[in-house]
Amino acid sequence: MQDNREITNEEVQKASEIINNLLSYYNSKVVGQPYLGYSLLVAMMTNGHVLLESVPGLAKTTAARVMTEAVNGSFSRIQCTPDLIPSDIIGTQMYNMATNTFEDKIGPVYSNFVLLDEINRSSAKTQSAMLEAMQEREVSIGGKTYKLPEVFVVIATQNPIESEGTYVLSEAQLDRFLLKETVTYPSARDEMEILNRVEAGVFSDVKSVASVDDVVYLQKLCKRIYIDPAIKKYIVDIVQATRMTDKILAPELAQYVAMGASTRAAIAFMEVAKAIALINGRRYCVPDDVKALRYSVLRHRIMLTFAAVAEDVKIEKIIDAIIGSVKTP
CATH class of the missing domain: 1.10.8.80 (Magnesium chelatase subunit I, C-Terminal domain)
Structure with missing residues (x-):
């Protein structure tokens, strides 16, 4: 049921504090990609999915990890390859010799933030297996359905310049992504700042500035706008x-x-x-x-x-x- 209560000043102020903390933490880690941080924040607030397109090495994985760290959420990184099969992502049934029974083992998709690296390298069958998770927010293993976490954001990356060994994403798959961002090369000034931050060990200093509950709070507040x-x-x-x-x-x-x-x-x-x-x-x-x-x-x-x-x-x-x-x- 939709909550039609008018949003109070206190709720807006609390939301602003959470949002400012998240953006500040992101900007302290990632250089020269402000729009990417903005899009990832919007995806978190709407529980949507993001497709990132760029050549390798432009901090796509770093940005996803930083936003996960900021809210102390669970993170899974899946490197997509042509031989990846649906059970590698969704999960499968495994035989337990001690109990003589089959047990369901949920795959890495069961996380708050799932990074699908080079999604266009996985086969069409594996890509389609993600459709249920992304759209229905649940997975089925051995006839049993498992609900995914309340905060569930898929961040997929693809390389636009490589075609060998890749599978073009279908229109149906693309449409499941709330946003598509193109990540460009940093300027010389930004690249110099990246070197300085790496040398200073900025990326090893991990801390959370919010929580998954704060993200849920923002999501519920968004619906009342x-x-x-x-x-x-x-x-x-x-x-x-x-x-x-x-x-x-x-x-x-x-x-x-x-x-x-x-x-x-x-x-x-x-x-x-x-x-x-x-x-x-x-x-x-x-x-x-x-x-x-x-x-x-x-x-x-x-x-x-x-x-x-x-x-x-x-x-x-x-x-x-x-x-x-x-x-x-």
Whole structure:
């Protein structure tokens, strides 16, 4: 049942303290990736999943570990390979010789934060096994169902430049991710700061600045953030616009869009907008909350044509054109 109580000043203040502690801890560890920390925080607050795309060695795993440390949550890292099978992730039944019975052994998916490293290296069968966990938040072993933790966030990474030995994620799998972030190379200044922090042993100093219960508190508070019907209509108009680009965009851009966003995009926009409103210390959403993470919500949900890929057309350019065509309330 939805909690329709009005959010008090004390609740907003407590939420702001938790959020500031988490962001401060993240920024003390990770250099030059502020948007990544912002997206991971939003994912925690909405109990959503994040897909990270970048070349190796740009602190994707470090960022996931830092946010886990910050709330003292459980963390599992799964290195995806072509020979990985569903039971390696979900779990399996094992024979106990002492009791002469089979026992269920839950896999590493049973954690607050699960890092799927190079998810596109696992087979389609293994990827599909994660769908139940990500969507239904439960796993089935030997006919028995196990509920996953209340705070359950999957952070998957993929390398965009390698194609050998990889399996492209299906549209259904991509749509399960609340956000998709692209991580870029740090600047020379940031890279120098990284060296200084490594030398100073910053990453070995682990401490929690919040708890999993605090994350649950933020999640429940997010659900109570007020979103006006006009803002909901704005979200629907944006998602609808992605499906009719031939009517709203210039022909030279419209030709690059093969498929628009699903209804999950509208749900993601609403949940993200509520989280951003709370991060900004508000009890209600404004249009800017919807637009704040527009690239992250849409870049994996709008499918481009082969021509767009061949001509290196940036999805962000198309997203901006679509948003620009929709009247802001």
